[in-house]
Amino acid sequence: xxxxxxxxxxxxxxxxxxxxxxxxxxxxxxxxxxxxxxxxxxxxxxxxxxxxxxxxxxxxxxxxxxxxxxxxxxxxxxxxxxxxxxxxxxxxxx
Numbered sequence: 001x002x003x004x005x006x007x008x009x010x011x012x013x014x015x016x017x018x019x020x021x022x023x024x025x026x027x028x029x030x031x032x033x034x035x036x037x038x039x040x041x042x043x044x045x046x047x048x049x050x051x052x053x054x055x056x057x058x059x060x061x062x063x064x065x066x067x068x069x070x071x072x073x074x075x076x077x078x079x080x081x082x083x084x085x086x087x088x089x090x091x092x093x094x
Contacts, residue, residue, distance in 0.1 A: 005058045014059040016051055024051040026059050026078065034093050035069040040077040056081045064091055 004017045016024040024042040028035050037059065042052045056078055063069055070093030073079040082088060 005055065007059075007062055014055055014062070016055040016058070018046070018051075024055045026052075026055050026075070028059070030069070031072075033069060034072050035063055035067070036072040036074045037078040038074045040075050052077055053081060060088060060091065 002019050003023075004020075006015050006017070007013075008015060012028050012030075014026045014028075015022060022043065023046045025040070026037055027039040027041075028037050030036075037056070040052050040056060060071065060081075063071060071078075071082075071091045072093055073082055082092060
């Protein structure tokens with residue numbers, strides 16, 4: 001099984017592909033000094049494998065490492081991810 005994590009800046013999307021097929025993604029919008037994660041998707045056949053958590057963690061890590069943006073979790077899943085990772089709360093904005 002070949003997993004690939006990517007950031008498509010033109011599409012405003014972080015993606016996780018397994019064997020070349022889209023398995024999970026998180027979409028976003030940049031608003032000034034913040035980034036809003038607006039939607040998380042996982043292929044229904046691949047749900048329950050932790051893939052959404054993987055792509056959200058990849059996206060959060062990338063935002064932290066490459067930008068000065070604060071994160072606004074507009075998607076319920078991203079909000080839940082931050083609830084489960086309170087050590088990352090310093091990245092959040094209102």
